[in-house]
Amino acid sequence: MNNILVLGGTQFFGKRLVERLIEEGKNVTIATRGKTADSFGDKVNRLILDREDKDSIISALKGQTWDIVYDQTCYSPQEVKDVADVLKGKVKRYIFTSSQAVYDYGTLHKEENFNPNEFKYEFKGRREYPGYEGYQEAKRAAEAYLFQETDFEVVAVRFSIVVGRDDYTNRLKFHVDKVLNDEPIGIKNVDSRYGYILSHEAASFLYEIGQSSFTGPINPGCAGDISMRELLDMIENQTGKSAIVTDELNQTNASPFSLPGSWSTNTEKAETLGFTFSDLHKTLNELIEFYKSENVKVVNK
Known part of the structure; x- marks a missing residue:
């Protein structure tokens, strides 16, 4: 084909x-x-x-x-x-x-x-x-x-x-930058989980x-899911800074991942077909590190 x-x-x-x-x-x-x-x-x-x-x-x-x-x-x-x-x-x-x-x-x-x-x-x-x-x-x-x-x-x-260094929407980067810049992140429910x-x-x-x-x-994707609280914990651990979370959302602070509920999938069918995907926590940690270094480059310019 x-x-x-x-x-x-x-x-x-x-x-x-x-x-x-x-x-x-x-x-x-x-x-x-x-x-x-x-x-x-x-x-x-x-x-x-x-x-x-x-x-x-x-x-x-x-x-x-x-x-x-x-x-x-x-x-x-x-x-x-x-x-x-x-x-x-x-x-x-x-x-x-x-x-x-x-x-x-x-x-x-x-x-x-x-x-x-x-x-x-x-x-x-x-x-x-x-x-x-x-x-x-x-x-x-x-x-x-x-x-x-x-x-x-x-x-x-x-x-x-979908996340990656080439994500032009900067959805994950948004959270890393907010933590590094001591700016509030608007999230309705930090316990919501996503794949x-x-x-x-x-x-x-x-x-x-x-x-x-x-x-x-x-359903393709990393196995499992992660809550917003867990994601912010990962960012805090890598940046050494505390996330400021508010449940009062506006156009400036609203998280792109602040959805009305949890959404994640079971990926076993894809895996039984022979597909493999990266570990979820390793994937997110590596991207957080990348966005952290990008933020530092901007600040140091």
């Missing part, structure tokens, strides 16, 4: 996925809005489309075939339907980047805890899914459409929180699962 379409692929682990596909000698096409520059040069083909504009999707994708589609940019069932309509009968495998958010709040969810084949949905655009609950419904509905209505070999990759995965392991998983024959939902 050498002819690959990536919807997205210019940022974070999507970029790492494209780099891996190129390294493996695949014929790669990326489809984006064309607003983010990439470093792939002449190693990829490029299409311009807007997931909220069906005509642009038809214009970009019509008359073409691919072995695998990696969907990194879908945030509504309408968006996945528009792509699926154009690619019907022209694609074998559809690898959908989903999220642990499809599960109800809770910890160590197994794949069967959300069944997309039983989920009733309606077609709405991405702007009709506000907040965390909206994001959850959108990912659930997109999965449901793919599994219920298409003939593709579908994989729904339910990622936990994580490194960006390069997320990209590798996408590549490998695409090349496999597996279909269905799957």
Whole structure:
């Protein structure tokens, strides 16, 4: 399966996925809005489309075939339907980047805890899914459409929180910087627990699962989960400073990880398929050390 379409692929682990596909000698096409520059040069083909504009999707994708589609940019069932309509009968495998958010709040969810084949949905655009609950419904509905209505070999990759030195959102860095700068961190519940995965392991998983024959939902990521309190303890231990935590959130102090409840997954199915992931505590400690050193460099400039 050498002819690959990536919807997205210019940022974070999507970029790492494209780099891996190129390294493996695949014929790669990326489809984006064309607003983010990439470093792939002449190693990829490029299409311009807007997931909220069906005509642009038809214009970009019509008359073409691919072995695998990696969907990194879908945030509504309408968006996945528009792509699926154009690619019907022209694609074998559809690898959908989903999220642990499809599960109800809770910890160590197994794949069967959300069944997309039983989920009733309606077609709405991405702007009709506000907040965390909206994001959850959108990912659930997109999965449901793919599994219920298409003939593709579908994989729904339910990622936990993706972290890494290349995380342009700086979500973990936010916490390290706040502690080092003696600034408050707004968190509603320090006992909420979350799962994580490194960006390069997320990209590798996408590549490998695409090349496999597996279909269905799957939870990749570091085994286990960690509470916000435990994460802050790790930051305190490495920085020698105390975190200032407040439950009064505002635009300046609100933690990117201060979600309405816990979200983490059981990764045993991925492990039984032969996938391995880094140790959770080692992963976070190494990233905390990296962000600490980056903060020191900025201060010393």
